[in-house]
Amino acid sequence: MTTDPHLLNAIRFLTVLPTQQSDCASAPDWLARAIRYFPLVGAGIGLVSAVVFVVACNIWSPLIASALAVTTSIVLTSALHEDGLADTVDAFGGGWTLEKRLAIMKDSRIGTYGALALGLGCALRIAALATLPIWTGAAALIAVHAAARAMPAFVINRLTYAGDTAAMKVSYAEAPVRRDEIIFLLITAALAAVPLALVSFKSFAVGLLLGAVLGALLARWSRRLIGGYTGDVLGAVEQLFEIGFLLGVAAVIR
Secondary structure, three states: OOOOHHHHHHHHHHOOOOOOOOOOOOOOOHHHHHHHHHHHHHHHHHHHHHHHHHHHHOOOOHHHHHHHHHHHHHHHHOOHHHHHHHHHHHHHHHOOOHHHHHHHHHOOOOOHHHHHHHHHHHHHHHHHHHOOOHHHHHHHHHHHHHHHOOHHHHHHHHOOEOOOHHHOOOOOOOOOOOHHHHHHHHHHHHHHOHHHHHHOHHHHHHHHHHHHHHHHHHHHHHHHHHOOEOHHHHHHHHHHHHHHHHHHHHHHHO
């Protein structure tokens, strides 16, 4: 059986897992075509984090287990989305002009705003997860990692790329996500959320709503400050969705 090269590209882009080289890795729209698999890869990340959470809950306190689960996802993704969150908050908080904001995003150094965003983001995810019963928390991890990685596809289709297209590390600015790809990623994200929905559909619905609202607000803020999105903004959107989703689930379950 031949593995879809777009799936390989999605795994390679989102995780540190070694994969074989795909035939379409050099195509200009390779990332846009791989986005359909982002929720599937996210569900895998969530599953590994959920296993760590369940095992750790039987050894340590829920707080420690939650910290280990969040750490697992960060290690698996090499802090890809967290880096986007830090760069975005630094740029929007410290840049007074469009040019300055984009320049800050390209800077590899982290500032005060970015450090605070990273700390608060991790703390909120850990604290929300720690309030959940063990199997609800495991289901929430699978659901949130799948759903959060579907959000950037909608941002790409609604906003224009605001950075320097010629200097892009990956190319998705001129390649919108197709309708069939949107449908595929939505179905994948929905399937990943089934365990949580069976436990508490209300918690899933509230988490989905709160996560989507926070992600949309950041996208709207990005459009106002830089006229569109960048790769860092997409990472920040994913992170805010995660935070909002877990807070929403925790609010209902608690």
